[in-house]
Amino acid sequence: MAAPNQSRNITVVGGSGTVGAPILSALIAAGHKVSVLTRPESNATFPGTAKVHTGDYSDEEFVASALKGQDALIMALNYNVYAAQIPLIKAAAKAGVPYIVPAEFGSDATHPKLNAEIDLMNVKAPFRKLIEDLGVSSWIGVTNNPWVEFSMRLGVYGIDLKNKTMRFFDDGNVKANFTTLTRVGETLAALFALPEEELEKHKNAWLYTSSFYVSQRDLLASAARTTGTKEEDWAVSSVASDDVIAQSREAKARGDMMGAAMALFALVFKEGYGGDYNAKVVDYKRFGLEPEELDEVMKSLAKELA
Template sequence: MSTIKKVAIFGAAGNFGAPITSALTSAGFDVTVISRPSSASAFPTGLSVVRIEYTDVDALVTALAGQDAVVCVVGPGAIGAAKGMVDAAARAGVRRYIINDFGWGINENSLPEFKPLGESRQVAWNCAKEYAQRYEGKENGFTWTGITIGNPIDWALAKFPRMGFNVAERHATIYDAGTEEFTGTTLEGIGQSVVGVLQHPAETANRFVKVRSIQVSQNALLAAFQKATKEEKWVVERSTTQKTLEDGREKHAQGLNGWVLDLLVFQLYAPGEARCIVASREDSDSSLLGVREESVEEVVEKALGRART
């Protein structure tokens, strides 16, 4: 497969889209942002921005013509348009489509409550797989990659106190013994993973790649937070993953918000289950893609920095 140079991105100003766009431009890709006419998103100066309704597939085909690759990193509100984006990219002759995963891929460890969410995302993924099969064996035909990052750790620690760390208030909630390990990828790692895929198109074609920046437990995170903020005392309380499971299931049954986070916390920390270890360092694609292993101190510093801003 020939070199990828021109890359279009949907969702470039988003939580993950911004660091991905920054990593792509730093790595020397020629980046075009596709955004909506109604969008209030701001993009780095100097980038080419094309504004189109995401549901206007014919206009998207025109906009994507000449692009080597597309990165789809839109938020959950745009998932309904994701299949049309794949259609447009395939019709435009795009060679690599990075599907909108940046999560857990097809995760057999997920609780059944997540199935409908997963299925809504997989409509576009399945469309990409069908196009790839159709173009199989054709030189420079359509191919796809999914990037499984697991927990977006520095961003999630700063944003979701439900994960057990209220960083602003120096308050921690440790679930069970706090020893269950999970893997996470930082925003830096997420950006690098996209760059790595586009720099290694042959090795990453038509599959999910798995990346990680760290494998860590709550206890190790708490120790690092305490060390980094040594002048301040953390209040530490205890809870159980069984309680978060029950809380989440009750909210889900009653149609209340908050169940997603509750059940995600259960999946992260349920003792002895390793539900959220995406891959070991050796089995992951991190080395291939240039995603570096980060220390717990580094990840915690990033989370503290994000919480301050």
């Protein structure tokens, strides 16, 4: 059964960014009445159907005025500016906005073993707590694991489409969930099209998204199919995930945050560390969204990265 197309008033912050632009497009395509907040110094452009409010994010009165009558605030902000959420959250409470989607997009922040390694919860939890403490809005956190397009471009899934190399973490057989940027946007658009009695079930809870449930070996098989090669044409190697995690700890200790981040990608493919949340994924049939094709995404990326 497809989700009913209920239109809501939704404001997006960061609507021109890598994460925000697909969300904005999906909301508009789903028929929502969309507004964006943008800074005066920004040169960003937005679809003509979006109402644009220009002002300082730290000006709570400006933001509260812009959020008057809104059903949801979605914050697609870069991790470097997470603190900018604080005045936005306070303004949303002043305006009586029922739902806030904070800048949570990432791995499973509820998984204890994962968070013991990469400390996700400590970084993002204060913003969820602020929403709860103000007692007006409810948060909805998005779990998507590292985005497919972003990760493939950086080669952090172990696969290099241009040079035809593949590095497995351990044996490469552990399956995990992965989401495209487009599917994150479509999922949020479908979520906010649900009737209130269904939407409210997601208050102060996590929305688990997924485009594909695959292993590294599945990724290699898809890459071979879509590039017209055979797996034996690829240079394949492996590395122990425990070694990558140890190296990432050392990188973190010397202040190398990029090196430290590699632990996340190894843990995605490590059994028992939260990369596999398939049992928690939203009911996409109920949301009215058709399955995505891994080969189509792989083909597009292979062409881009050639």
